[in-house]
Amino acid sequence: MDIVLQQLVNGLTLGSVYGLIAIGYTMVYGIIGMINFAHGDVYMVSAYITAIALALLTFFGIESFPIILVGTLFLTVAVTGAYGWVIERIAYRPLRSSSRLSVLISAIGMSLILQNYVQLSQGANQQGVPTLLTGALRFHVGDGFVQITYMKLLILFISILGMGVLTYVIQKTKLGRMCRATQQDRKMASILGIDTDKVISTVFVIGAVMAALAGVLVTLDYGAFDFYVGFIIGIKAFTAAVLGGIGSLPGAMLGGLILGLSEALFAGLISSDYKDVFSFSLLVLILIIRPSGLLGKPEVEKV
Amino acid sequence: MSNAVVRKTLISLAIASAATLAQADVVIGVAGPHTGAYAAFGEQLWKGAEKAAADINAAGGVNGEMIKLVKADDACEPKQAVSVANRLVDSDGALAVVGHFCSSSSIPASKIYEEAGVIMVTPASTNPTLTDQGLPNVFRVCGRDDQQGDVAASYIVDKLKAKRVAVIHDKDTYGKGLADAMKSTLNSYGVKEVMYEGLTRGEKDFNALITKIRSVDADVVYFGGLHSEAGPLVRQLREQGSKAIFISGDGIVSDEFVSVAGSPKYVDGVLMTFGAPPTSYPSGKKVIQEFRDGGYEPEGYTLYSYTAMQVAVAALANNNLDPIKGAKWLKTHSVDTVMGKKDFDDKGDLTVSDYVMYEWDAQGKYHVVE
Numbered sequence: 001m002d003i004v005l006q007q008l009v010n011g012l013t014l015g016s017v018y019g020l021i022a023i024g025y026t027m028v029y030g031i032i033g034m035i036n037f038a039h040g041d042v043y044m045v046s047a048y049i050t051a052i053a054l055a056l057l058t059f060f061g062i063e064s065f066p067i068i069l070v071g072t073l074f075l076t077v078a079v080t081g082a083y084g085w086v087i088e089r090i091a092y093r094p095l096r097s098s099s100r101l102s103v104l105i106s107a108i109g110m111s112l113i114l115q116n117y118v119q120l121s122q123g124a125n126q127q128g129v130p131t132l133l134t135g136a137l138r139f140h141v142g143d144g145f146v147q148i149t150y151m152k153l154l155i156l157f158i159s160i161l162g163m164g165v166l167t168y169v170i171q172k173t174k175l176g177r178m179c180r181a182t183q184q185d186r187k188m189a190s191i192l193g194i195d196t197d198k199v200i201s202t203v204f205v206i207g208a209v210m211a212a213l214a215g216v217l218v219t220l221d222y223g224a225f226d227f228y229v230g231f232i233i234g235i236k237a238f239t240a241a242v243l244g245g246i247g248s249l250p251g252a253m254l255g256g257l258i259l260g261l262s263e264a265l266f267a268g269l270i271s272s273d274y275k276d277v278f279s280f281s282l283l284v285l286i287l288i289i290r291p292s293g294l295l296g297k298p299e300v301e302k303v
Numbered sequence: 304m305s306n307a308v309v310r311k312t313l314i315s316l317a318i319a320s321a322a323t324l325a326q327a328d329v330v331i332g333v334a335g336p337h338t339g340a341y342a343a344f345g346e347q348l349w350k351g352a353e354k355a356a357a358d359i360n361a362a363g364g365v366n367g368e369m370i371k372l373v374k375a376d377d378a379c380e381p382k383q384a385v386s387v388a389n390r391l392v393d394s395d396g397a398l399a400v401v402g403h404f405c406s407s408s409s410i411p412a413s414k415i416y417e418e419a420g421v422i423m424v425t426p427a428s429t430n431p432t433l434t435d436q437g438l439p440n441v442f443r444v445c446g447r448d449d450q451q452g453d454v455a456a457s458y459i460v461d462k463l464k465a466k467r468v469a470v471i472h473d474k475d476t477y478g479k480g481l482a483d484a485m486k487s488t489l490n491s492y493g494v495k496e497v498m499y500e501g502l503t504r505g506e507k508d509f510n511a512l513i514t515k516i517r518s519v520d521a522d523v524v525y526f527g528g529l530h531s532e533a534g535p536l537v538r539q540l541r542e543q544g545s546k547a548i549f550i551s552g553d554g555i556v557s558d559e560f561v562s563v564a565g566s567p568k569y570v571d572g573v574l575m576t577f578g579a580p581p582t583s584y585p586s587g588k589k590v591i592q593e594f595r596d597g598g599y600e601p602e603g604y605t606l607y608s609y610t611a612m613q614v615a616v617a618a619l620a621n622n623n624l625d626p627i628k629g630a631k632w633l634k635t636h637s638v639d640t641v642m643g644k645k646d647f648d649d650k651g652d653l654t655v656s657d658y659v660m661y662e663w664d665a666q667g668k669y670h671v672v673e
Contacts, residue, residue, distance in 0.1 A: 124342035128562035223565035267511035
């Protein structure tokens with residue numbers, strides 16, 4: 001019993017990280033119909049910025065964990081957001097009127113550029129950051145115990161907060177209305193006076209910011225990363241976005257949680273060798289039953 | 304007609320120039336993960352080979368010819384290993400190769416070197432299959448995973464007296480090979496592992512796997528794999544409150560293991576099997592001192608790479624730079640190296656294996672267990 005509960009905790013934290021990154025894929029797809037393959041690498045860049053921010057803050061003699069955390073979050077979110085904006089500006093905007101395929105290839109190119117640029121500038125070695133927050137909450141269940149580290153609690157808290165704020169922004173604010181309008185019909189939105197280029201830029205920045213949140217949290221928790229770390233987690237997050245219905249914001253969060261939970265439960269209760277096989281089989285199964293994902297809307301052919 | 308003549312002249316010119324190029328230098332490839340997650344090991348290989356080549360050239364080269372090193376980056380990927388191996392033998396004209404590092408790279412590359420008649424001396428690939436293929440040109444100056452697994456298994460049974468052993472591997476040729484070798488010796492001692500599972504290389508979250516290790520109540524966790532996964536694995540194991548003894552092989556012999564684990568306190572008490580300290584041979588004193596004077600600590604595979612270079616050069620120097628004869632020669636002659644005298648058997652393995660158990664301490668350093 002304690003083991004199953006523990007696996008639920010493991011899956012929930014992993015899933016919330018997938019969800020944060022999946023938001024970037026799903027929002028970009030929703031608004032311009034492209035898959036931003038460089039998104040996983042934006043996450044990777046944020047891991048490096050986290051390490052740089054940590055080094056900077058410790059250099060200035062700051063030692064209290066809350067200040068370091070807030071400072072790192074702030075710096076990383078700002079710089080990664082800037083990356084998101086620049087990437088859209090140089091790699092995607094010039095191709096706005098060309099076919100979806102060219103943008104897709106541009107995205108793959110961007111992904112390679114980011115990986116190689118980080119590899120050359122930061123070195124190909126494994127990087128690590130020291131542990132800052134230790135300790136855990138423990139609950140005794142039967143003979144065993146279920147534990148959740150403070151770092152994992154923080155991951156859950158910040159992910160939920162981030163997703164909550166984002167949902168509010170999209171549903172209730174003027175910016176959100178502009179995003180939704182652009183998503184529904186870009187041409188019509190621009191006729192009505194919405195600067196759609198600006199909205200699209202904003203969406204890229206939002207995606208990058210969410211990836212940066214995940215980057216800071218995961219880097220502080222696992223401590224290890226390299227220039228290639230965005231690949232696997234990017235693929236997983238993309239899977240989560242498709243699972244939940246690409247283009248749908250709650251879908252991305254739901255997809256992330258389902259993927260994280262299914263991985264943890266399968267690895268923990270059956271076999272860790274085949275956990276990826278299981279997650280991807282689940283994806284195939286869901287796509288057979290619901291081709292546009294769990295919460296996705298079927299694409300209506302516009303005539 | 305005249306076209307054909309021109310073409311023939313061009314071809315013979317090309318052949319002649321290629322031949323002169325090959326005569327000017329003795330080209331030796333240094334193949335390994337010079338980039339990628341395992342680049343730390345590639346650097347060890349390169350530093351060792353570079354120093355050996357410089358020392359040999361300073362002493363007059365190979366039969367008067369200078370050694371020219373060519374760096375070949377396989378990033379520990381089998382496909383890339385094959386393509387760099389082809390490049391080394393075709394366009395670089397290498398006579399010998401020091402490398403590769405990962406067994407999964409060395410095995411496919413070895414066949415290309417065999418076809419081209421090039422000597423391959425790996426400083427680090429320990430998977431038994433490499434030499435069990437029976438290729439005449441393949442040598443290694445390190446041990447084999449079955450020997451390494453034996454040492455680990457007897458340590459677990461005799462010294463630790465552990466009954467509940469969890470075996471984890473990274474599903475790669477080296478990692479799984481090592482874990483399997485350890486497991487089979489363990490089973491032959493009558494200890495059955497309580498868990499045998501693989502993790503995915505490149506991932507960082509192993510919490511689900513670790514909860515499972517906790518649930519089977521393992522008192523020893525044996526991991527076949529490299530430091531980039533071993534670091535997060537041991538850290539998360541400790542974070543989940545497990546006190547199980549963590550044992551791994553020579554895939555974690557790098558200071559990076561500590562930084563990837565996040566803190567020396569997580570690697571404290573981690574055991575690993577590795578060859579007897581390469582820095583302990585009297586014949587290597589001078590070279591080690593020179594490395595240290597240059598501000599570089601020859602850790603891990605650095606001296607193995609130096610040794611591999613010496614072996615390859617000895618084979619070429621004593622056989623008029625003929626790698627095929629050189630490979631035959633190595634099987635009947637011993638070579639004096641910085642790591643002592645090395646003898647090879649018919650397969651190309653060392654006749655003597657020297658695996659011992661090391662332990663990491665709370666300062667993030669490793670030393671031999673007495």
